[in-house]
Amino acid sequence: MDTLSRRKFLALSGGAGVAAAANILSVTDIAEAAITRPLPSGTPILVVVTLYGGNDGLNTVVPYSDSLYYSLRPDISYAPDKVLPLDSSLGLNPAMGAIKNLWDKKKVAIIRGVGYPNSDHSHFASMAIWQSAERTQTTKSGWLGRWVDSQPEDPLLAINLGSILPPLLVGKKRSGSVLPLGGLITPVGSLARDCSRLSLPAQGENPLAARAATSLRNLLNISESVSPILKALAPAATDLPTVNGGNAGGDNNLSQQLDVVAKLVTAGAPTRVWAVSLGGFDTHANEANAQSELIGIVSNSVARFLNQLEPSGRSKDVTVLIYSEFGRRVAANASAGTDHGTSGPVFVIGDRVQGGFFGEQPSLNNLYKGDLAVTTDFRDIYATLLEDVLKTPAGQILNGWKGRITSLLRKQ
Amino acid sequence: MAKLSSDQERLAISRLFHRYGFGPKPGEFERAIKAGYEVTKESFFAKPTAEQLTSDLAPITIDDLGPRPTPGTFANTEYQIKQRAQIKEMTLWWLDQMVTTDYSLNEKMTWFWHGHWATSIEKLNYALPMYKQNLTFRNNALGNFSTLSKAMYDDGALQYWLDGQENTAKAPNENLSREFMELFTLGVGRYTEEDVKALARVFTGIQVQRTNGVVAFNPRRHDNSAVTFLGTTQVFSEDQAIDLLVARDESSRFIYERLWYRHMSSTEEFPASYRRDAFASRDIHSAVKDLASSPYMYSPQLAMVKSPIEWFVALCRVLNITPSTAKNSSAILGSLQKLSQVPFAPPNVGGWPAGELWLTSASAQFRLTLSQALLKNANLADLKKVALNQRVKYLQDLLGVYQWSKRTSDALTIARNEPERLFLLAINSPEYVVGA
Numbered sequence: 001m002d003t004l005s006r007r008k009f010l011a012l013s014g015g016a017g018v019a020a021a022a023n024i025l026s027v028t029d030i031a032e033a034a035i036t037r038p039l040p041s042g043t044p045i046l047v048v049v050t051l052y053g054g055n056d057g058l059n060t061v062v063p064y065s066d067s068l069y070y071s072l073r074p075d076i077s078y079a080p081d082k083v084l085p086l087d088s089s090l091g092l093n094p095a096m097g098a099i100k101n102l103w104d105k106k107k108v109a110i111i112r113g114v115g116y117p118n119s120d121h122s123h124f125a126s127m128a129i130w131q132s133a134e135r136t137q138t139t140k141s142g143w144l145g146r147w148v149d150s151q152p153e154d155p156l157l158a159i160n161l162g163s164i165l166p167p168l169l170v171g172k173k174r175s176g177s178v179l180p181l182g183g184l185i186t187p188v189g190s191l192a193r194d195c196s197r198l199s200l201p202a203q204g205e206n207p208l209a210a211r212a213a214t215s216l217r218n219l220l221n222i223s224e225s226v227s228p229i230l231k232a233l234a235p236a237a238t239d240l241p242t243v244n245g246g247n248a249g250g251d252n253n254l255s256q257q258l259d260v261v262a263k264l265v266t267a268g269a270p271t272r273v274w275a276v277s278l279g280g281f282d283t284h285a286n287e288a289n290a291q292s293e294l295i296g297i298v299s300n301s302v303a304r305f306l307n308q309l310e311p312s313g314r315s316k317d318v319t320v321l322i323y324s325e326f327g328r329r330v331a332a333n334a335s336a337g338t339d340h341g342t343s344g345p346v347f348v349i350g351d352r353v354q355g356g357f358f359g360e361q362p363s364l365n366n367l368y369k370g371d372l373a374v375t376t377d378f379r380d381i382y383a384t385l386l387e388d389v390l391k392t393p394a395g396q397i398l399n400g401w402k403g404r405i406t407s408l409l410r411k412q
Numbered sequence: 413m414a415k416l417s418s419d420q421e422r423l424a425i426s427r428l429f430h431r432y433g434f435g436p437k438p439g440e441f442e443r444a445i446k447a448g449y450e451v452t453k454e455s456f457f458a459k460p461t462a463e464q465l466t467s468d469l470a471p472i473t474i475d476d477l478g479p480r481p482t483p484g485t486f487a488n489t490e491y492q493i494k495q496r497a498q499i500k501e502m503t504l505w506w507l508d509q510m511v512t513t514d515y516s517l518n519e520k521m522t523w524f525w526h527g528h529w530a531t532s533i534e535k536l537n538y539a540l541p542m543y544k545q546n547l548t549f550r551n552n553a554l555g556n557f558s559t560l561s562k563a564m565y566d567d568g569a570l571q572y573w574l575d576g577q578e579n580t581a582k583a584p585n586e587n588l589s590r591e592f593m594e595l596f597t598l599g600v601g602r603y604t605e606e607d608v609k610a611l612a613r614v615f616t617g618i619q620v621q622r623t624n625g626v627v628a629f630n631p632r633r634h635d636n637s638a639v640t641f642l643g644t645t646q647v648f649s650e651d652q653a654i655d656l657l658v659a660r661d662e663s664s665r666f667i668y669e670r671l672w673y674r675h676m677s678s679t680e681e682f683p684a685s686y687r688r689d690a691f692a693s694r695d696i697h698s699a700v701k702d703l704a705s706s707p708y709m710y711s712p713q714l715a716m717v718k719s720p721i722e723w724f725v726a727l728c729r730v731l732n733i734t735p736s737t738a739k740n741s742s743a744i745l746g747s748l749q750k751l752s753q754v755p756f757a758p759p760n761v762g763g764w765p766a767g768e769l770w771l772t773s774a775s776a777q778f779r780l781t782l783s784q785a786l787l788k789n790a791n792l793a794d795l796k797k798v799a800l801n802q803r804v805k806y807l808q809d810l811l812g813v814y815q816w817s818k819r820t821s822d823a824l825t826i827a828r829n830e831p832e833r834l835f836l837l838a839i840n841s842p843e844y845v846v847g848a
Contacts, residue, residue: 191836208768212771
């Protein structure tokens with residue numbers, strides 16, 4: 001799509017309804033760029049995992065030595081011998097074995113008590129705050145969209161998996177692109193042979209028809225040269241959770257999204273920010289199984305993703321951020337679930353990450369209207385990632401935000 | 413028109429069907445070849461009556477959804493679901509209409525005006541105003557350009573899209589004013605910045621109800637002072653300003669240029685020597701017919717790429733597939749989205765691109781995928797009845813292709829005993845994707 005006219009459109013619409021105005025890419029577009037202008041090895045890449053619906057922080061990083069945890073949540077708590085201990089007071093949800101392995105390798109930073117002042121309990125309002133990194137809801141651009149603005153124009157710079165552009169990647173001048181899933185059907189077998197016959201040059205052909213023939217030929221070339229990397233996408237349905245997660249947005253096929261990202265990163269796509277998502281965390285009822293299943297999907301998908309990147313050496317370049325729009329209320333509700341809360345843990349994972357805990361664990365003794373305190377502002381994390389991963393000054397993008405998380409990333 | 417060779421006749425008829433309509437229905441192209449170009453053109457340009465157009469139109473009801481419930485509530489979620497369902501229903505309704513219509517020219521011109529006054533549902537978010545706009549295009553598709561321009565000024569969707577409701581005496585917004593001249597009536601550079609400011613003041617005071625597109629004039633927000641617009645100083649009504657714009661010679665040139673760009677060539681310029689008498693009274697039918705009567709209809713240089721919608725609708729017409737009742741209508745809409753062309757959602761106010769932009773490897777891939785989805789709905793019984801050695805030629809006529817190249821004819825011949833494979837290749841061939 002023509003990015004110049006798209007910019008004009010963004011200017012016209014003032015950011016409203018920009019979702020469909022995003023560049024829609026195909027795997028082929030990215031694969032073509034991966035061949036013609038690959039990302040130089042060693043260039044840092046940020047992968048943002050958005051958990052829609054409000055992930056329950058207390059059942060993700062469990063305060064298993066705190067008796068208040070058990071008394072406030074009699075039916076939806078994890079016993080001390082079930083959690084995966086990180087230290088003497090906190091342990092991971094039993095479903096998060098894969099992330100526990102990475103923790104043991106010092107590749108996981110857990111920032112505790114992350115949120116913002118005067119938490120908004122609306123999914124939409126709170127997600128808008130997290131994605132725009134602005135407390136006021138009037139801002140229509142996302143923090144990584146503004147990062148895209150700060151970079152030379154390139155439609156492949158920041159890509160969302162799935163067909164709708166999240167506000168996260170909407171800039172003031174430009175935006176990230178979207179890559180709809182499941183589009184990779186390159187001709188094979190007899191169809192490939194048929195297409196190759198159709199794509200031969202024909203005598204006296206008009207230039208446009210010749211161009212149509214070339215596009216078919218290129219499609220075959222691309223599928224030949226990158227198919228070893230791109231072929232055999234993981235099936236979509238295997239990890240579809242069948243749980244009571246409500247619906248507050250987000251896609252349901254995180255592992256498939258990350259599969260595609262892994263393949264395109266390996267192929268050398270010139271993309272520095274990838275956005276993926278998982279929905280279903282709005283666990284107002286019968287929470288324990290649902291949340292555990294979902295956070296298990298996150299854990300397994302992210303670990304598998306990093307693992308897939310290892311042979312190419314790109315795993316050294318990738319940093320993964322995992323966040324949700326809020327945590328959940330400390331006390332369980334009457335339907336064995338939890339209602340919308342405030343702060344929660346944020347995960348930053350990768351070879352470049354300094355493993356360990358950051359920020360203070362909010363105390364269960366000191367709740368405000370039944371909610372956890374916020375001990376770390378989420379913008380501290382964004383600023384640190386912008387500067388230490390994307391190597392871009394954070395001031396302009398985050399409206400002069402001063403807070404940082406010291407030593408979140410290793411010195412390179 | 414001079415006496416044409418049979419090749420010239422065939423080329424002109426192929427262009428008539430695909431560029432001035434949405435492609436032939438089965439058998440239509442062969443009958444046209446027998447009747448000849450002149451006869452075919454005359455019946456193609458026969459004006460349907462208002463009643464005929466109305467009875468041709470598939471029924472659809474789009475309710476005004478009314479005020480939006482509080483964000484975050486269940487009622488709001490339901491409301492959003494209804495919003496999306498209406499948009500999907502309306503999109504399929506128009507696709508159905510393009511496929512089934514007996515008045516292909518009027519439908520194609522409705523599509524042309526949609527791309528001209530390009531307004532997107534992505535900002536409106538409500539189907540009803542877009543539907544009303546579509547009826548305006550439909551009813552004026554081949555009417556008078558001045559009438560159409562005034563109707564578009566009163567169109568809620570266009571006003572909202574270009575921030576007409578933000579344009580007040582206190583704080584003028586030039587968005588609509590600029591595009592009205594640049595993209596709708598005169599063409600870029602055929603007015604001054606002072607004209608943009610002046611017209612913006614004339615256009616002040618419009619308010620739009622977003623859910624239903626109802627437009628109201630608020631005199632308190634209107635700037636009623638005299639302005640200097642296109643060299644004339646006076647207090648203008650919006651009708652007077654539009655009359656002035658449409659009457660200009662630049663307007664005639666511009667509309668011809670746009671008709672040329674979408675019907676004759678997106679790569680060759682509109683010929684400067686072209687006589688524009690047919691548009692003297694701003695009668696659209698007369699201008700379009702004039703273009704279709706010109707020797708350019710059989711000039712070999714003017715190949716055109718079918719846009720994804722043109723390609724898709726032509727296929728549905730030939731395969732007798734009604735998009736809304738297709739087995740996989742959601743997947744079909746998804747493919748059109750990947751091909752970057754969905755009715756009611758142009759990428760920007762400039763409308764859809766043309767030409768080479770539709771010829772990327774990615775679009776080649778998506779066309780193949782969409783073909784496969786469409787063929788699942790198709791009944792190829794007629795093709796199967798055709799003798800093997802006639803099939804390639806049969807498809808050339810069925811699809812209204814000017815001529816297969818030897819390359820394509822060879823590729824098709826290899827596949828001729830497998831009807832689905834044969835059909836798939838024919839509709840993805842360079843000669844079908846790009847019309848000679």
